Amino acid sequence: MIFEWKKWIKNPKNMILIGFALLSVFVSLTNLYYKNLGADQAVFDHLKAINDEIDPPQGYTGPKGNYKLLLLLDENEELSSNKAQELQTNLVDIIYLLEDEHTAQLEKKWLEKTKIQTERLTLQQKYLDLGGEPWRNESNIAEQLAHNQWLLDRKIPMTNLDIGQQGFYFVYYLLDHWMNFLIVIMIGLFFFDFLTSEYERKNYLFMAVQPITNKRFFQRKYVLAVSVFIGGLTMLLVLGFIVASVVHGTGSLMYPITIYQGTTFKLIPLWNFLLQAISLQLLFILFAISLLLLLSKWLKNALEVLGLFLVSMFVPVILEALFSKIHAISVSLPFFYMNTYSKVAEISGSFSTSYFIQLVVLVSWNLILVLIWRLNWRKKE
Structure with a gap:
């Protein structure tokens, strides 16, 4: 794992992306400041x-x-x-x-x-x-x-949550903006060459004579990618919370969030909404990283991987916006979970029921990818 981390962090492209991510927190705070004016x-x-x-x-x-x-x-x-x-x-x-x-x-x-x-x-x-x-x-x-x-x-x-500057409200603002197309783009840019570089530099020839199985090799890649992305995202949210809280206070986790259920609505506390939306988003991130690495294993070309990954993620969402009938099946497909906020309480009239159905959907798709990975390892063996 340490060896994989050193290879990843020494990539200049990744250092630049991390710098932009850190900068985005302060740009977001500045943007909120001017909006509040x-x-x-x-x-x-x-x-x-x-x-x-x-x-x-x-x-x-x-x-x-x-x-x-x-x-x-x-x-x-x-x-x-x-x-x-x-x-x-x-x-x-x-x-x-x-x-x-x-x-x-x-x-x-x-x-x-x-x-x-x-x-x-x-x-x-x-x-x-x-x-x-x-x-x-x-x-x-x-x-x-x-x-x-x-x-x-x-x-x-x-307060107006859309421009809330307090700690908890700023976290809500960051999640509401990051958990859309940007997070998929960041996953693609961070890891599109994470596995393909092993093939492009012919490192796989060196790995072939090492006492390590293909399964173990790919598992290390996946665990590091997930750890880096989720850990980095968590650190950015914590940084944003601390900076916003020091300047404007923490706000309240009991602030009401409106959940629309057909022609009716329901109010739930902010902590409940964040907990459920974040848990769905984490499952989506696991799926996206697993899919990206699977494409890398199959295609072995960084640019082809990045292109196919972005197309597979964005095209369904674009089609959903153009054709209303697709919206009916969007809850059952993982590609539509880039913005989990729009999915919360979308299936049924019950907030809790909708959440658990979506939880099962994302867990199922992650398990499907696990099964595909296992089948690929068996064929390789």
Whole structure:
């Protein structure tokens, strides 16, 4: 193993890739920093859009349908009924809450913002229940209310996970971005020549006279590749967590993640989501590395291996995006697990059931590759 490690780490290409991986952590932190700079403006724009649905500017004489307050007035510019009076009171209360919510955002009073937003969303839902016009700039109100109640019950500050800078949220951000096409490309670039170099440099002639079996030789390659990749990925995540936590705090592993199940949704804590998504991704990584080394054993040419590996991984995903029918079988094939986040709770209406089905699928495909490896060793012997 030490001998294999020294050969791998001395490859200049691998050192450059490791450098880029380390740099990507700090680039991601910088990217989040600039995204957060615009967060206050994004909140203001959203709240202003809701306000502009309700309250017409002074002296407005255009169509009533553009503003919810005008819709309540009859031809004499008076409220048409008691229901209209109730709707007007509701809308005016929402306008005041929009101002309070923006102030809480600017002052970074996150728990207070959650309370105000919850009250505002409750009034918006009440407006709809009373027969008011649908909101153009606010959707998924029931989901947001459930999310906010979760935060209030546990006294967790509100944040946007997509741009969260705290430790746990940054790990979520890294996984959400790395566990897609990038991770497959990195596996290919790190190891496309890991086994083929033995053939290209004719090292296999030297190995043939050594007291080591082909099985043992390939096992060492596989174990080292898995150890290097998963170990390196873990180190990068730990580095990102430490740096983000020192600067912005750790965040909360109890932060709610929304899992969509058909027309319904379910909230689960961040730790649960990460645990299940990471476990599926690790199984996918094992499959990808095993497949890459198997192709290397068959083709014995580095560029051919890299090309066929990337094609076999990316083409099914591209086809899935183009043809909806393929989506129905994507859960049963390993090539579609580059982004496990999109697979979580995708099969059935039960989050746990979906996870275990996908776990069985990925374990099965890893075992299939193990069987193929064993058959190849037997033929060689």
